[in-house]
Amino acid sequence: MDFLIDTWTGLPTVVQILAKIVLIAVPIMLTVAYLTLAERKVIGYMQVRIGPNRVGPRGLLQPIADGIKLAFKEIIIPTNANKALFIMGPLLALAPALAAWAVIPFDEPLILADIDAGLLYILALTSGSVYGIIFAGWASNSKYAFLGALRSAAQVVSYEIAMGFALVCVLMAGGSLNLRDIVLAQQGGVWTWFWLPLLPMFIVYFLSGVAETNRAPFDVAEGESEIVAGFHVEYSGMTFALFFLAEYANMILISALTALMFFGGWLSPFQGIPVLEAWFAWVPGMVWLFAKMAVFLFLFLWFRATFPRYRYDQIMRLGWKVFLPVTLIWIPVLGVWIMLGIWPFH
Amino acid sequence: MAIEPVIFWVFSTILVLSAGAVVTVRNPVHAVIFLVLAFFTSAAIWILLEAEFLALALVLVYVGAVMVLFLFVVMMLDINVAPLREGFVRNLWVGIPVLAIVIYELWVVVGEKQFGLDKVAAPAGHAADYSNTKELGGILYTVYMYPFELAAVILLVAIVAAIALTLRRRPQTRYQDPAQQVLVKRGDRVRLVKMAAEKKQ
Numbered sequence: 001m002d003f004l005i006d007t008w009t010g011l012p013t014v015v016q017i018l019a020k021i022v023l024i025a026v027p028i029m030l031t032v033a034y035l036t037l038a039e040r041k042v043i044g045y046m047q048v049r050i051g052p053n054r055v056g057p058r059g060l061l062q063p064i065a066d067g068i069k070l071a072f073k074e075i076i077i078p079t080n081a082n083k084a085l086f087i088m089g090p091l092l093a094l095a096p097a098l099a100a101w102a103v104i105p106f107d108e109p110l111i112l113a114d115i116d117a118g119l120l121y122i123l124a125l126t127s128g129s130v131y132g133i134i135f136a137g138w139a140s141n142s143k144y145a146f147l148g149a150l151r152s153a154a155q156v157v158s159y160e161i162a163m164g165f166a167l168v169c170v171l172m173a174g175g176s177l178n179l180r181d182i183v184l185a186q187q188g189g190v191w192t193w194f195w196l197p198l199l200p201m202f203i204v205y206f207l208s209g210v211a212e213t214n215r216a217p218f219d220v221a222e223g224e225s226e227i228v229a230g231f232h233v234e235y236s237g238m239t240f241a242l243f244f245l246a247e248y249a250n251m252i253l254i255s256a257l258t259a260l261m262f263f264g265g266w267l268s269p270f271q272g273i274p275v276l277e278a279w280f281a282w283v284p285g286m287v288w289l290f291a292k293m294a295v296f297l298f299l300f301l302w303f304r305a306t307f308p309r310y311r312y313d314q315i316m317r318l319g320w321k322v323f324l325p326v327t328l329i330w331i332p333v334l335g336v337w338i339m340l341g342i343w344p345f346h
Numbered sequence: 347m348a349i350e351p352v353i354f355w356v357f358s359t360i361l362v363l364s365a366g367a368v369v370t371v372r373n374p375v376h377a378v379i380f381l382v383l384a385f386f387t388s389a390a391i392w393i394l395l396e397a398e399f400l401a402l403a404l405v406l407v408y409v410g411a412v413m414v415l416f417l418f419v420v421m422m423l424d425i426n427v428a429p430l431r432e433g434f435v436r437n438l439w440v441g442i443p444v445l446a447i448v449i450y451e452l453w454v455v456v457g458e459k460q461f462g463l464d465k466v467a468a469p470a471g472h473a474a475d476y477s478n479t480k481e482l483g484g485i486l487y488t489v490y491m492y493p494f495e496l497a498a499v500i501l502l503v504a505i506v507a508a509i510a511l512t513l514r515r516r517p518q519t520r521y522q523d524p525a526q527q528v529l530v531k532r533g534d535r536v537r538l539v540k541m542a543a544e545k546k547q
Binding site for chain 2: 115116117120121123124125126128130131134135138146150153154156157160164177229249314317
């Protein structure tokens with residue numbers, strides 16, 4: 001064990017960081033693969049079907065088969081497409097979804113880049129992911145794709161505002177932009193996690209997150225009943241798979257952020273409860289974080305199986321006329337609350 | 347070897363090249379994309395200056411929101427740039443001297459005579475617990491309180507003006523009332539009719 005630690009600390013910093021990046025990115029990719037399977041299975045059971053069950057035991061190898069199939073498909077670039085941007089679109093969609101993981105704390109010491117402005121970094125990066133969709137829509141030189149891109153751009157920009165204000169509330173309550181400090185500020189059991197004092201913000205943030213990832217019921221950017229498949233209608237093979245990966249990686253990211261900012265991240269839910277706290281003291285914090293993320297990911301799938309797609313004007317109304325005023329009111333309310341030092345803020 | 351100069355030169359090269367491409371590329375959409383790249387790389391250079399709040403705010407506001415809408419508009423407009431460039435060579439004899447004067451003026455104002463290392467020492471790195479966000483917040487809400495509030499009010503006036511320009515009731519516009527839509531009952535839309543069965547003749 002000592003030998004291993006010595007070799008690790010002996011490595012150059014760049015190699016260490018690269019190894020950590022691989023340790024974060026590879027599990028995310030695997031999670032994405034099995035999230036697609038989970039989605040098909042969950043929605044299947046909700047609709048009284050079985051879902052994929054042919055490839056491997058109980059269909060467990062289905063995502064691998066899908067990946068191999070997509071990797072060997074031909075990438076078709078439309079004749080009049082703008083080639084450079086057409087290829088850049090999917091790359092730009094995936095890159096921010098992965099880069100944002102740099103500041104996610106998995107446990108108190110387990111964090112790749114413990115930067116001060118972590119929350120701002122995440123907001124800045126996720127706001128950049130819309131470029132992938134716009135590039136794809138425009139470079140495809142197709143009407144369906146362009147319509148999808150325009151819808152998506154307007155939607156993402158609208159919901160980002162409500163999302164940003166919800167995060168302002170989180171940073172007011174946590175007193176920091178650093179994600180680790182935000183989690184530590186929630187210490188003290190389920191009732192002091194920020195979901196309770198910031199309940200409206202939690203709802204606004206999570207629903208805006210669903211809208212930001214263009215998931216059902218906010219998936220008008222794809223809208224297969226109206227515009228075929230929206231911005232990625234011209235994509236095939238691996239370029240299409242990258243959009244898919246980006247969407248699911250973003251879902252996992254939003255779940256992780258919701259767990260960190262409103263549900264105490266790696267903190268145990270039994271904190272402060274006499275007997276249970278001691279019983280569950282051996283559980284590593286990461287397990288709690290992953291459990292919380294799994295709940296939110298399940299919500300994503302559940303939404304998709306339950307709600308019909310919003311009409312476009314309803315999406316805009318929800319974003320601008322419901323979420324935005326709620327956040328704008330909650331900021332002064334929260335300010336007074338913190339200044340007066342009423343529970344749970346001292 | 348220190349890594350900062352490498353990062354600086356790489357990013358400033360990209361910045362200058364992309365800024366040049368903004369005005370030289372033919373396709374307006376490409377020009378906007380190069381502008382985005384220029385914003386992004388200048389944000390990276392700001393991070394090198396330990397101004398992470400400004401850098402991230404630049405990415406968030408300009409790259410993430412303003413340029414998206416800008417790109418949106420440029421893509422929709424579908425501008426044909428060929429006629430716009432017709433006089434390029436003809437006007438070059440005006441353009442080049444103007445460019446030379448601008449460069450000279452810039453050099454006079456921000457050249458090494460004013461900002462050389464003998465005039466302004468290289469800034470020392472901050473301590474590990476230095477937080478750019480905290481410092482900015484402290485200064486903004488104490489020393490620059492009134493200018494900050496003033497800027498906010500001016501922006502608010504601009505928002506109100508923009509909304510006032512578009513907010514006019516036109517008689518032919520039809521509005522929806524979501525509350526009414528939600529309150530609709532089945533009986534409002536469907537009428538079940540009971541009829542006696544008819545016999546075929």
